[in-house]
Amino acid sequence: MKKILILGVAPVQAEAIEKLNDMGYETYALAMKKDGPGADAAQHFAEINIIDETAVAEYIRENKIDAVYSVGSDLAMPVANKLSEELDLPHFVSYETAYACNHKDDMRNRTKGITGSVPFEITQDANHKTAIEYPVFVKPTDGQGQRGISLVETEAELPAAIERAVDHSREGAAIIERYIEGYEISVNGYVVDGQLQFTLVSMRETWPQHPGLIHKHVIDPETKFPMASIEAAIQAHLETLHIDNGPVYAQVKVMNDEAFIIEITPRFDGCHMHKLIQYYNEDDLLGKTFKHLLEGEKPSFTNQKEVHPVVLEFMCEVPNQTIDYQQFETPEGTVESYRYYSQGDMIRPVNGVYDKVGFFIYPLKKEEN
Known part of the structure; x- marks a missing residue:
């Protein structure tokens, strides 16, 4: 049985650990503190700072880990890829690429002037x-x-x-x-041998009082996007940054039908979009990713005609106070919900302004779009 180490124990990492458990792998997790659901989801957990490369490398060697990975964390990806290179473990992108995507100045300098740059x-x-x-x-x-x-x-x-x-x-x-005028979208994609093999665009609805902070992701096949411009911008960034295999996530603004890349990173996003995609068209991106990474099985993707328009809505609250989940009304038809905290817990500051405390996934009603 292969041993897989996930860096981080937040809810997004817990989803990866649970998927690996279901697939029959032996799971390990590291974090500075046992303060997230991934610590209990993993079969083995240790309190180690994930950016302490020496300590993480020693843990990998001691436990004969077969692969190290993470989701939803730009902080973890450079460490995971650097150690994978040094210890000859499977990985999708180089440390250099992971580092660039975690440093906006490096990413912007590398992609200056290409299609979709800002x-x-x-x-x-x-x-x-x-x-x-x-x-x-x-x-x-x-x-x-x-x-x-x-x-x-x-x-x-x-x-x-x-x-x-x-x-x-x-x-x-x-x-x-x-600042790019226009509307904001998320693009979740999958790259195989340098080419986008899967692309799904969702609307990003942000909180009007907090520019840039996510409120909802909406997947609706009836919404028309300038796909040629979006895919050209994504592909140009993939080639320039050498993102050749694995998942890719981009935050994009569209102005006058032209796509501009705000952020791009070779990992799953931190917004549980793989769950939303699976409800939408049944593609299990997380499972396909691990089969590709761990078994070398290149994924194929569905062209399923029957899809289910769907919304992921975040519950958010001001941090540094106790959480009261009774203030949130569950949307009609909710198929999945998740709370990041227990009722009455103190909300930890992440963005420090208006932080996620949970989410709902529910079918899209046309009046919402």
Whole structure:
């Protein structure tokens, strides 16, 4: 029986561990603390900081681990791929690629000027004067989960936004990006030998009071997207960043039917989209990913005509207070729901503004779209 190590124990990693358990693998998990459901889902758990590469490598050797992987975490992916390269374990992308996708400055520098790229500047200076026309987004260069992000509409707001982004950056730098007018989508894809073999686009609905923070993902086959532009932008980034195999997730803005890549990463997203996709068309992307990674079985994807339009809606709340789930009304027809906490638990800050505390999955009603 192969031994698989998952880095992290949050709900998204717990889903990967549970899938591996169902597939008959022996599961291991690491995290700094036993503070997520993946710790109990794994057959073996240890408290080790996942970015402590020396300690993680020692754990892999001691336990004769056959593969190390993660989902939903840009922080974990560079470690997983670096150690996989060093220890000759299976992996989809190089450490260099995983690192670039976890560092917005590196990713933007590598993809500058290609199809779907966005104008940007890098700075550590709160007094930086941008040449990009307002409004702009200001982000940490190495952040995730919407931490430290600001939408800036005037020059007077820029210094505070840069300071906030720098404070949330491990490397102490901010990236200023052109704000793309238009609507926002998520693209979940799968790459085999350098080519997109699966592409699914979903609408991203964000909280109006918190720009960029996700409220809902909606998959509806009746929604028309400029697929040629979207796939061209994704493919250009895949080739430039050398994402040759495995899952890929992109956050995309569409303006005048032209797609712009906001973020792209060679992993599953942190929003449980593989679950939504399985409800939509029965494609088990998580299972196919592990068969590809662990057994070398290249996936095929359904062309199923019968699909089920579906919504994933997040429950969100201000962090650093106790959670009261009674405030949330379960949508009609809900097929799955999940709570990140127990009733009355303290909400941990992730983005620090309006954090996810759970989700509902339910059929799309036409009046919602």
